[in-house]
Amino acid sequence: MRAADLTPLARDVMKLPASMGLVFFSLVGAFLLAILPWSGTWLLARPDFVVLVLIFWSVQEPRSIGQGVAFALGLLMDVSDSMLLGQHAFAYVIAIFGTQVLRVRILSFGLAEQTLHVLGITVLTSASMLLLNLLLGADFPGAAYFISPVVTALLWGPVNWLLYMPAVRRRRGESGS
Amino acid sequence: MIRREPPAFFHRGPSPLARLTFFTLAATALMIADHRFHALATVRLSLSVLAHPVQQVATMPGEVLGRVGEYFTSQERLLRENQELKAKVLEQSAAAQEAHLLKAEQAHLLSMTAGKSRYVENGTIAEVLYNARNPFTRKIVVDKGLTHSIAPGMPVIDGTGVVGQVTNVGTFSSEVTLVTEKDQSVPVMLVRNGLRAVAVGSGKDGSIDIPFMPVSADVQNGDMFVTSGIDGTYPPGLVVAEVTSVQKNAAYVFAKISAKPAAGVDNHRYVMVLPLAAATVPRPDTKVEEQPRKSARDRARARRQ
Numbered sequence: 001m002r003a004a005d006l007t008p009l010a011r012d013v014m015k016l017p018a019s020m021g022l023v024f025f026s027l028v029g030a031f032l033l034a035i036l037p038w039s040g041t042w043l044l045a046r047p048d049f050v051v052l053v054l055i056f057w058s059v060q061e062p063r064s065i066g067q068g069v070a071f072a073l074g075l076l077m078d079v080s081d082s083m084l085l086g087q088h089a090f091a092y093v094i095a096i097f098g099t100q101v102l103r104v105r106i107l108s109f110g111l112a113e114q115t116l117h118v119l120g121i122t123v124l125t126s127a128s129m130l131l132l133n134l135l136l137g138a139d140f141p142g143a144a145y146f147i148s149p150v151v152t153a154l155l156w157g158p159v160n161w162l163l164y165m166p167a168v169r170r171r172r173g174e175s176g177s
Numbered sequence: 178m179i180r181r182e183p184p185a186f187f188h189r190g191p192s193p194l195a196r197l198t199f200f201t202l203a204a205t206a207l208m209i210a211d212h213r214f215h216a217l218a219t220v221r222l223s224l225s226v227l228a229h230p231v232q233q234v235a236t237m238p239g240e241v242l243g244r245v246g247e248y249f250t251s252q253e254r255l256l257r258e259n260q261e262l263k264a265k266v267l268e269q270s271a272a273a274q275e276a277h278l279l280k281a282e283q284a285h286l287l288s289m290t291a292g293k294s295r296y297v298e299n300g301t302i303a304e305v306l307y308n309a310r311n312p313f314t315r316k317i318v319v320d321k322g323l324t325h326s327i328a329p330g331m332p333v334i335d336g337t338g339v340v341g342q343v344t345n346v347g348t349f350s351s352e353v354t355l356v357t358e359k360d361q362s363v364p365v366m367l368v369r370n371g372l373r374a375v376a377v378g379s380g381k382d383g384s385i386d387i388p389f390m391p392v393s394a395d396v397q398n399g400d401m402f403v404t405s406g407i408d409g410t411y412p413p414g415l416v417v418a419e420v421t422s423v424q425k426n427a428a429y430v431f432a433k434i435s436a437k438p439a440a441g442v443d444n445h446r447y448v449m450v451l452p453l454a455a456a457t458v459p460r461p462d463t464k465v466e467e468q469p470r471k472s473a474r475d476r477a478r479a480r481r482q
Contacts, residue, residue, distance in 0.1 A: 028231070035228075035235045037307035044312050067196045071203070079224040080232060082309040082316055082345065082352050085217050086207030093200040100193040136212065138313040139359060139380045145312060 018061055022166055026053050027073065035080050044144040047152040050077060051095050051125055052159055055118060058099045059106055060163075070096040087132055095125040111157055119153035218345075225347040232350075236306055300334075300449040301325055306350060315358040315378070319448060322347045330410055332451045338416035338439030339363060339404060340448050353448070356385060356417065356438055365417050366405035370395055373405050376417050376436065385418045387434040392425045396434055412451065416440075 030049035038046045050073055057065035074089030081088070098121045099106070106117050126149040134140065191199070210216045301321055309316035321327050323346055331343040333353045341361065345352040354361050359380030365387075366373050372394060379386045390396060400420040406413025418436035425432045 032231060032235050035232055035310065037236055037239050038310050039308035043308070043310055046310070067193070067200050071200045074204070075207075076224060076228055079221055080228045081311050082314075082318070083311050084208055085211040085221060086204040089207065090201060090204035093197060093204065097193055097197040132208075133313045137359075141312040 018057075018163075019166075020064070022163070023057055023061060023065065026057070026163055027069075029053075031073070031076065031080075034077065041144055044141060045147040045151060047148060047155055048122065048125065049152075049155075051092055051122065052118070052152050052155055053163075054092060054096060055099045055121060056156075056159055056163055058096050059103050062100065062103060066100070067093050067096045084132075084136065087129055090132065091125045091129045094128055095121050098124055111160065114160075115153055115156045118156045119150065122149035122152045125149065221345070222347060225350075229347070229349055239307075300451040301327065303327075303333075303448055303450050305446055305448060309352060315355040315380075315382070316344070316352050317341075317355065318350050318352055319450070320350055321450060322349045322351045324348060327351050327450055328453060331453055332411045332415070333448050334415055334451060335440045335448045337441065338418075339411065340440045342410070343450060356440075357382060363411060363417055364405045364408045365402040366413075367396065368401045368403055369397075372396070373407070374402070376402055379435070383437060384421075385436045385438055387420075387436060388431065390432050390434055391430070392427065392432050394432060396420060396423050396432065398423060401439075402436060410453065 027050070030053040033049045034046070051070075054065065054070050054073065058070075070092035071089045074087075074092040075085065077083075077088040077092075078085050102117055102121070106114050109117070123146075126146065130140075130145060190196075207217065303319035303321040303325075306318045306320050309318055317340075319333075327343055327346050329343055329346055333340045333343060339356055341353045341355040341358070343351050344354040356363055356376065356378055357380070358378045361378040363376045364373070365376045374387050374390055376385050377388055387396070387402070398420055402417045402420070404411040404413055404415045404417055416439040418438050420434060420436045422435045423432060424434075
C-alpha cells in the first residue's frame, strides 16, 4: 500500500457518502430560495444559494457533483431569471472548477479560512457574470451588485452546518446500531 | 510527497481543466446562439415548463402574504379608494361616451373605404407574477402565455399608460420588457402639437429618453407623449410618458429630453395585453422582397437595348 493512502488529506475516501436524496433536495431547496420573487436592491444583494450548495457538494462529494451538474443548473437559472442562455452556466462551471482546484486546501482549513476561499470563488463567479453582461452592452447595475458574493460567502458557515447535520446523524445512527 | 490525484485505478474521466474548457465552450456557443441568432426559443420554452411548478411553489408564500394583507386592509382605505374610483369613472364616462360616438362614426366611414380600424377591440387581462430576477434588465413576468394565445411583440398597458411589450412567451407565463428597459423604443407623438418622436428606455427606473429631437423642437415640461401608432405594433393614442426635463444646449444638435413613464411601470398587479394590430400597409422590407430580382444577364440585356 502506498503511503499517500494514509495521509490525513485522503481521509474523505473513508467517509460515508452523503445520500443522493440529500444532495438532490438541497439543490432543489437552493433553487427555490433563488427564485423567490426578489426585486430591486434585494435582487442585487440576493445570495447565490445554488452556487453555494454546488460548491459545498463539489467539496464533499466530488465524484457525483461536478461541472456537468453546475452547467445544467446554470441553464435552469438562466431560464428562470430570463437571462441570456448560458450565462449562469458559464459562471457556475468556472466556480466549480475553482472549487475543484482549491478542494484539498478548503478541506484542510477551519471554517473562517474556508469562508475566505469561498469568497474568492463567489467574487470570481459574480465578476465573470458582470463582465459578460457589460460586454453585451448592459449598464453597470450599481456597487450593490458586489453585496451578493459577500453574503453568499458569509452563508458558507450556516450552509455547512445545515448540510452536515443529516450526514452526521446518519453516521452516528449507523455506528450506534 | 502528497499525491493530490486519486490513484489511477479510480477512473474519473477527463481532467477538471479539460471539463472546464468543454463546458465554457458549450456555454459560449449557447450564448452566441441565443444572442445573435435567437435560436433557442424552444429550448427556453421547454426548460421553462420544467421550472414552472418550482416557480409556482416559490411565489406562493408572497402571494399568501399578499392575500392576508389584503384581507386586513382598513375599511377607511377601501372607502377612500372606492370614492376615488367613482370620481374617476365620472371623469371618464363623458370621454367614453364621446369615444363610442367617434368609434361608430369611424366604423361608418371605414365601411365606405377599404380600411381597418385603428383601435383595438379587446385585450387579455394578466396578473403580474413577479419582476424578472435579472439585475441587468427591466422585465416583469405575467401569468398568461401560449395557452392564452399571447404572442411576442404584443403591447402591454395598465390603467394609466403603456407598460411595455411582450418579448418572450412561455407556456403558462410570458415576459414583458418594460418601456424603461435600455434601448426599448416606442414610436410616440406629442399630444399638444403632433410632433413625432421615438421614446427610448434609459435603463434607469422611472425614466425614458426622447433622443434625436432638434434643439428647436417645441417640447416643454409637462408635455404628454402618446403612441403614434405608425409602427403597427402599438395602437395609437396610448399614453406613454410625460416630459420632466428639457435641456437645450446650442453646442449640441439635439436637445436632451427626459420623460417619466405614465404607467406605474414598477408597481402594478394587473396589466392588459393587447392583441397585435394587423398591419394596414405592407412593410417596406416585404415589398422589396416581393419584387422579382433581375439576374445579371437581364440587366446586361437592358443596358444593351
